[in-house]
Structures are given as structure tokens and as C-alpha cells.
Amino acid sequence: MIPYDVWAEINLAAIAQNIRNLRAGLTNNARLMAVVKANAYGHGAVPVARQAVAAGAGCLAVARLAEALELRYAGLSCPILIFGHTPPEMAGKLMAFDLIQTVYAYADARDLDRRAQADGRTIRVHVKIDTGMGRLGVAGWPDSSRDACGEAAEEVAAICGLSGLRAEGVYTHFATADSPDPAGTRRQLETFLQILSALERRGITFSVRHAANSAAAINLPETHLDMVRPGISIYGCYPSHEAQQSGVHLEPAMSLRARIVHLKRVDSGFRVSYGWTEQTREKTLIATVPIGYADGYDRHFSSRGRMSLRGFPVPVIGRVCMDHTMIDVGAVPDAACGEPVLVFGRDTRGTLAADHLAQALGTIHYEVLSRISARIPRIYKSGLPKGNDI
Numbered sequence: 213m214i215p216y217d218v219w220a221e222i223n224l225a226a227i228a229q230n231i232r233n234l235r236a237g238l239t240n241n242a243r244l245m246a247v248v249k250a251n252a253y254g255h256g257a258v259p260v261a262r263q264a265v266a267a268g269a270g271c272l273a274v275a276r277l278a279e280a281l282e283l284r285y286a287g288l289s290c291p292i293l294i295f296g297h298t299p300p301e302m303a304g305k306l307m308a309f310d311l312i313q314t315v316y317a318y319a320d321a322r323d324l325d326r327r328a329q330a331d332g333r334t335i336r337v338h339v340k341i342d343t344g345m346g347r348l349g350v351a352g353w354p355d356s357s358r359d360a361c362g363e364a365a366e367e368v369a370a371i372c373g374l375s376g377l378r379a380e381g382v383y384t385h386f387a388t389a390d391s392p393d394p395a396g397t398r399r400q401l402e403t404f405l406q407i408l409s410a411l412e413r414r415g416i417t418f419s420v421r422h423a424a425n426s427a428a429a430i431n432l433p434e435t436h437l438d439m440v441r442p443g444i445s446i447y448g449c450y451p452s453h454e455a456q457q458s459g460v461h462l463e464p465a466m467s468l469r470a471r472i473v474h475l476k477r478v479d480s481g482f483r484v485s486y487g488w489t490e491q492t493r494e495k496t497l498i499a500t501v502p503i504g505y506a507d508g509y510d511r512h513f514s515s516r517g518r519m520s521l522r523g524f525p526v527p528v529i530g531r532v533c534m535d536h537t538m539i540d541v542g543a544v545p546d547a548a549c550g551e552p553v554l555v556f557g558r559d560t561r562g563t564l565a566a567d568h569l570a571q572a573l574g575t576i577h578y579e580v581l582s583r584i585s586a587r588i589p590r591i592y593k594s595g596l597p598k599g600n601d602i
Contacts, residue, residue, distance in 0.1 A: 218588055218589075219469055219591050222256060222593065224263045224592055224593065225594040226463035227255070227267070229267075231269060232268065235268055238429070238440060239433045239436045242438060242440055243271070243439040245272065246260075246272050247272075248264065249274045249275035249279060253443065253444065253447050256592070258283065261283050261286075265290050270290070271292065272292045273293045273295060274292060274295065277302055292311050292312060294313050300320075300324055300326070301327075303328060304327070306335050312381070313338075314340050315337045315377070316340040316350055318371055321371040321377060324376070325375070328377065338380060338381035338420075339368050339372070340383055340384065344396070344399070344403070345385050350368055350371075351364060352364035352407050354403060361403070362410060368411060382408065382418045384404045384423050386400055386423065397432060401423060401434065422439040423435050424436055424441060425440075425442065425451070426445035426446075427455055428440070430451070431454055431455055443578075445462055447465050449462065450462060464566070466584075467554065467559065468503075468584065469553065469554055470552070470553050472501055472553060473549065475548075476498050477495070484498065486533065488530075495542075498529065498538050501539060502535060503535075503537055505533070506535055507588050513572065516528065519553045521547060521551065524541075524544045526539045526541050527539065527540050556569050566580045
């Protein structure tokens with residue numbers, strides 16, 4: 213018996229198979245970079261990273277320096293790309309731990325370059341070009357008021373000319389790859405390739421070019437280039453309806469469970485939880501499960517969420533609390549304390565997809581998965597790499 217009242221089961225074999233399935237569809241011998249930022253979307257960065265590498269991921273990606281250091285401290289030696297900003301004061305860490313830093317503006321690159329030159333070493337970097345996302349990157353989106361392609365190529369060339377940096381890669385990020393209409397993604401790709409062509413005319417090339425997120429990796433093979441960067445798909449979730457129809461099989465890797473820790477029979481009209489916002493419509497049985505908004509189970513599930521007990525849908529009743537949630541189990545025969553309730557994921561009686569929870573919140577499954585709190589234990593099942601791998 214699992215010695216917890218609430219836990220997340222992580223199927224590492226599913227993650228490995230998802231990566232293999234994604235790799236099988238890649239073109240031009242493209243490599244796969246597994247995105248394990250945000251604690252591997254809530255699944256646990258170190259175990260997932262180890263499994264991803266064992267399954268064929270050639271490198272890993274994170275959002276922040278601290279995430280990269282966690283992987284290095286755990287013994288992972290593969291290339292690790294940091295997507296986000298790293299303060300130049302931390303340049304020593306980048307060099308000491310052989311990390312790859314994204315640079316997306318000449319000014320930031322110059323600051324890192326100065327630190328590297330002062331240390332007599334170089335920092336590995338990938339240059340990011342903004343082709344339309346509007347977030348991070350050298351400005352390269354088409355603009356009638358300027359020669360955007362030429363200006364972007366000029367700035368990237370200047371970055372590549374900094375002797376303290378080793379510009380190994382270049383990439384962009386698609387804003388609408390999960391849209392039914394691929395036109396926007398194709399425009400971004402075209403812009404990216406035009407800038408790369410302008411750089412080639414200057415004699416500047418890169419060892420690796422990458423652009424494809426999960427949706428593009430599955431649906432748009434022309435975006436594969438030298439490497440793809442799947443995130444949500446390696447955890448078994450489809451980034452779009454179109455991806456779900458693609459024929460690429462993905463298996464959800466996380467199931468979140470909580471045990472019933474208390475039961476009470478109540479009459480019709482009994483008011484439940486903070487604010488007495490909901491009352492029972494008939495005599496029923498109320499179960500308390502030890503998961504709340506501090507665990508990542510959103511307060512907006514109050515009176516609108518549902519869980520699953522032995523395959524029976526059981527609705528959340530009243531407000532979700534910080535540490536507990538009440539559910540109406542009156543329709544489940546002989547519900548008992550200690551029984552596990554499926555919050556989302558799979559059990560022997562069916563599936564309650566993270567997608568469904570996301571729809572109830574008006575959000576996306578990325579958020580549902582990645583916000584599961586660190587205080588919830590992760591239990592890793594099957595396919596765990598051996599030896600130094602965990």
C-alpha cells in the first residue's frame with residue numbers, strides 16, 4: 213500500500229515511449245531536446261530528465277539557471293539549454309557547469325561576453341530570434357517600416373562576433389503551432405529561414421537550428437530542421453486537436469490520487485465548506501480528501517470540479533480549501549475511508565483527463581500539470597533507469 217494520503221503517480225515508461233514515438237516521426241535525422249522546465253511540467257525534473265536521456269533525447273531544456281543546476285547536481289551530463297534570462301553575475305555558473313545560455317539581444321550577450329573574457333573562458337550560447345511571438349528574441353518579424361530580416365541578421369552577426377561566446381545554435385518559437393491553421397507557423401518559419409540565409413551570406417552558420425515545439429513537431433515536419441523541442445507531448449498530452457488526430461500515440465504519464473480521510477452522512481440542506489456557498493439537495497455522504505489549492509487543485513473547482521471513485525464521477529461540493537476538498541460520494545455504494553479517489557489521470561476503471569480539468573477552469577492542461585505542488589509526493593512507476601540514473 214502506498215503510504216500517502218495524496219500522491220502523484222508518474223509512469224516513466226510512458227514518458228520513454230512518448231519520446232520514442234515522437235522521434236519516430238522526425239525528418240532529416242532531427243534530434244530531440246526534451247523540455248523539462250517547471251519541474252518537468254510537474255512530473256519531477258530529475259527522474260524525467262534521466263528517463264528522457266535514456267529514451268534518446270540528445271539534450272534537455274529548462275527555463276532558469278536553478279533548474280539547470282538541479283540537473284547537473286543530480287549527475288546529468290548531457291547538454292542543457294536555458295531558455296530564460298540568466299543575470300551576467302551568474303556567468304561563472306554557466307561556465308563551471310557547462311550550460312548553454314539563450315541570448316536574445318546584443319546588450320545581454322555583451323554582458324555575458326565580458327564576464328567570460330575576464331575569466332579566460334567561453335560561454336556556450338544559442339541565439340533566439342523573435343519571428344512573431346513577441347516575447348524574447350532578436351527582433352526579426354516582418355515590418356514594412358524597416359528591413360527586419362537584415363537588421364536581425366546584423367544583430368545576430370554581432371552576437372556571434374563576441375569572442376567570449378560560442379554560438380552553437382539558433383532558434384525561434386512558434387506562437388500558433390497549436391492552431392488549426394498552420395499559415396502563421398509557416399510564416400514564422402519562412403522568416404526564420406530568411407534570416408538564417410542572410411547570415412549564411414555573411415559566412416555565419418550554426419551547428420543546430422531548432423524551432424518546433426510539440427504541435428509543430430507532430431504536425432509540421434518542415435519545421436523539424438536539426439532538432440525539435442517537445443514539452444507537453446512527452447508527458448502524454450496532445451498540444452492540439454490536430455495533433456491528437458495525427459496518428460502519433462501519446463500516453464499520459466501522471467495520475468493524481470487522494471484517499472478519503474473522513475466521511476459524514478448529512479441531511480438535505482446541509483451547507484458545506486467556507487462561506488456555505490453550497491448545500492446538499494438530499495441526504496448524502498460527504499467525503500473529505502486531503503488535496504486543496506495549496507497542492508495545485510484550483511479553488512475554481514469549488515462546486516464545479518469532479519473526481520472519480522471506483523469509476524463513479526463524484527462532484528466537488530462547496531469551496532475547495534487550502535489543504536482539503538469535499539466531494540459528494542452518496543452515489544457510490546459502500547464508499548469507505550482509505551479508498552483512493554482519482555483526481556485526474558487513469559486507473560483500472562477509466563480516465564479523467566487533465567484536459568477535462570483544464571476545460572472546467574478555462575485554461576490549458578499545461579497549467580493543470582505544472583502547478584501540482586512540490587509537497588505532493590511523486591511515486592515513480594516502471595521503466596526507471598538503473599544505476600547512477602536514479
